[in-house]
Amino acid sequence: xxxxxxxxxxxxxxxxxxxxxxxxxxxxxxxxxxxxxxxxxxxxxxxxxxxxxxxxxxxxxxxxxxxxxxxxxxxxxxxxxxxxxxxxxxxxxxxxxxxxxxxxxxxxxxxxxxxxxxxxxxxxxxxxxxxxxxxxxxxxxxxxxxxxxxxxxxxxxxxxxxxxxxxxxxxxxxxxxxxxxxxxxxxxxxxxxxxxxxxxxxxxxxxxxxxxxxxxxxxxxxxxxxxxxxxxxxxxxxxxxxxxxxxxxxxxxxxxxxxxxxxxxxxxxxxxxxxxxxxxxxxxxxxxxxxxxxxxxxxxxxxxxxxxxxxxxxxxxxxxxxxxxxxxxxxxxxx
Amino acid sequence: xxxxxxxxxxxxxxxxxxxxxxxxxxxxxxxxxxxxxxxxxxxxxxxxxxxxxxxxxxxxxxxxxxxxxxxxxxxxxxxxxxxxxxxxxxxxxxxxxxxxxxxxxxxxxxxxxxxxxxxxxxxxxxxxxxxxxxxxxxxxxxxxxxxxxxxxxxxxxxxxxxxxxxxxxxxxxxxxxxxxxxxxxxxxxxxxxxxxxxxxxxxxxxxxxxxxxxxxxxxxxxxxxxxxxxxxxxxxxxxxxxxxxxxxx
Numbered sequence: 001x002x003x004x005x006x007x008x009x010x011x012x013x014x015x016x017x018x019x020x021x022x023x024x025x026x027x028x029x030x031x032x033x034x035x036x037x038x039x040x041x042x043x044x045x046x047x048x049x050x051x052x053x054x055x056x057x058x059x060x061x062x063x064x065x066x067x068x069x070x071x072x073x074x075x076x077x078x079x080x081x082x083x084x085x086x087x088x089x090x091x092x093x094x095x096x097x098x099x100x101x102x103x104x105x106x107x108x109x110x111x112x113x114x115x116x117x118x119x120x121x122x123x124x125x126x127x128x129x130x131x132x133x134x135x136x137x138x139x140x141x142x143x144x145x146x147x148x149x150x151x152x153x154x155x156x157x158x159x160x161x162x163x164x165x166x167x168x169x170x171x172x173x174x175x176x177x178x179x180x181x182x183x184x185x186x187x188x189x190x191x192x193x194x195x196x197x198x199x200x201x202x203x204x205x206x207x208x209x210x211x212x213x214x215x216x217x218x219x220x221x222x223x224x225x226x227x228x229x230x231x232x233x234x235x236x237x238x239x240x241x242x243x244x245x246x247x248x249x250x251x252x253x254x255x256x257x258x259x260x261x262x263x264x265x266x267x268x269x270x271x272x273x274x275x276x277x278x279x280x281x282x283x284x285x286x287x288x289x290x291x292x293x294x295x296x297x298x299x300x301x302x303x304x305x306x307x308x309x310x311x312x313x314x315x316x317x318x319x320x321x322x323x324x325x326x327x328x329x330x331x332x333x334x335x
Numbered sequence: 336x337x338x339x340x341x342x343x344x345x346x347x348x349x350x351x352x353x354x355x356x357x358x359x360x361x362x363x364x365x366x367x368x369x370x371x372x373x374x375x376x377x378x379x380x381x382x383x384x385x386x387x388x389x390x391x392x393x394x395x396x397x398x399x400x401x402x403x404x405x406x407x408x409x410x411x412x413x414x415x416x417x418x419x420x421x422x423x424x425x426x427x428x429x430x431x432x433x434x435x436x437x438x439x440x441x442x443x444x445x446x447x448x449x450x451x452x453x454x455x456x457x458x459x460x461x462x463x464x465x466x467x468x469x470x471x472x473x474x475x476x477x478x479x480x481x482x483x484x485x486x487x488x489x490x491x492x493x494x495x496x497x498x499x500x501x502x503x504x505x506x507x508x509x510x511x512x513x514x515x516x517x518x519x520x521x522x523x524x525x526x527x528x529x530x531x532x533x534x535x536x537x538x539x540x541x542x543x544x545x546x547x548x549x550x551x552x553x554x555x556x557x558x559x560x561x562x563x564x565x566x567x568x569x570x571x572x573x574x575x576x577x578x579x580x581x582x583x584x
Contacts, residue, residue: 006425034457074367088403094372150452215422215423215424217424218417218420218424221401221406222414222417224401224403224404225404225414226397226399226400226401228395228397229397229401231366231386231420232364232366232390232393232394232395232397233390233394233414233415233417233470234386234387234388234389234390234391234417234418235386236385236386260460276580278405278406278407278410279404279405279406280410281404282424287388312549327380
């Protein structure tokens with residue numbers, strides 16, 4: 001089965017892409033009046049003679065939202081996968097480690113300063129995530145090679161970082177009298193509805209991140225075996241770890257600045273695919289990307305359809321699913 | 336400290352706990368920078384090699400092996416091809432044939448689809464040695480490869496290394512606590528004490544009663560092994576000398 005790693009990558013990519021497209025179309029077709037699958041397909045195929053209002057809703061509202069959900073889900077799942085490989089800890093994830101919180105602080109500061117979305121908010125958000133990352137990796141000792149803290153202490157450090165970031169965010173919000181507060185609060189809870197269509201092109205920035213992470217999939221396998229073993233097999237550990245950390249933070253902060261705090265996607269998705277596919281990152285990177293995208297589209301669909309009126313921020317759904325799984329994993333890892 | 340190892344030599348580094356054997360091995364492999372002095376491979380300073388090129392020349396069998404992630408034996412062994420792969424890191428036919436030969440050589444081919452954590456100590460060690468062989472190195476460094484193994488498995492590992500060396504002319508540098516294995520397999524030994532070279536030379540020259548007792552701090556008996564032409568070392572517990580104070584060391 002090893003001879004066909006390229007074929008397995010291809011097969012998984014095709015299967016999960018098909019799933020992603022199917023789920024995407026269902027999500028586009030679903031609305032308060034039920035799911036109109038064939039009608040939606042007809043409109044998307046260009047035969048929009050039937051109903052102009054529906055066509056507008058699909059093109060202007062639902063499609064951008066599904067695309068955003070796909071990018072956010074894929075990036076967050078990939079972010080979780082990378083941090084789990086680098087910290088060699090299956091519970092690591094951008095949200096749990098506080099890195100999402102750090103970029104949220106940056107993003108809010110930029111919003112309060114009325115900076116433009118791009119590059120202003122993105123840069124602030126990236127800076128915030130890097131600061132938290134520096135702190136958390138210093139705790140983990142990843143850039144030094146020796147571990148200062150045990151695995152669980154690292155998580156605790158992340159959780160505290162997260163709590164600290166939450167406090168700073170609340171402080172910033174309570175100091176503001178701005179009309180933006182409502183908007184910021186909704187964004188914070190992880191809401192895909194607050195995004196404007198003009199922000200979609202910003203998402204293209206994460207595509208090169210995907211590519212680089214995929215190219216580093218094999219070195220990530222070796223990093224699982226430990227830094228020295230990886231180095232002994234020809235990996236330039238320092239450079240690769242730094243590159244992965246920076247690329248991943250950039251990706252996460254772009255996503256956070258658009259969609260707010262959506263947690264646990266990076267925990268749930270890599271965990272499922274590790275169970276299904278094993279530990280090879282050459283399979284896990286495309287699988288988490290596409291699977292994470294499908295997963296968040298589904299969660300967002302639930303967020304839209306569950307309440308009898310209005311909708312939930314999707315971050316609430318992902319936390320309701322992810323937090324219990326985190327506890328299960330924590331218990332299982334102890335034994 | 337200054338010493339050199341010739342190509343194709345079986346070189347064993349011995350010395351008491353904390354003498355710096357593992358650190359020396361890490362310096363030799365370029366994983367640790369020497370505070371003073373330098374290491375040269377083929378007359379070129381080790382720090383001037385790119386990590387990737389160094390790994391084509393030198394493989395390491397570490398003391399501690401991470402088995403926490405469920406990689407199979409085959410997946411683990413072929414990781415040894417890393418320094419030889421292109422940008423995308425996809426293995427080709429040649430890589431798979433090298434890895435299969437390596438698994439056959441160390442006798443783990445039948446375990447190819449087993450996960451690492453399902454292996455016994457001896458099987459795990461042979462899988463890791465197969466990974467090192469898979470790198471097609473000119474030098475293999477081993478850090479106490481036999482410590483956790485029973486005598487039969489110890490000999491199996493050592494015979495494997497000796498056979499590989501004879502067939503391929505590979506240089507073997509091994510750290511060991513087992514003075515008798517060192518004596519039986521080593522062409523030359525290096526005795527390390529407090530980070531310094533206490534002695535280098537043939538097993539017969541290094542494994543001498545006085546030298547060993549001074550370095551290790553316990554009584555030693557050194558004689559010729561019943562195998563002939565090989566020095567045998569027997570550490571002697573104090574209880575065999577009930578009426579004497581512990582010898583000054």
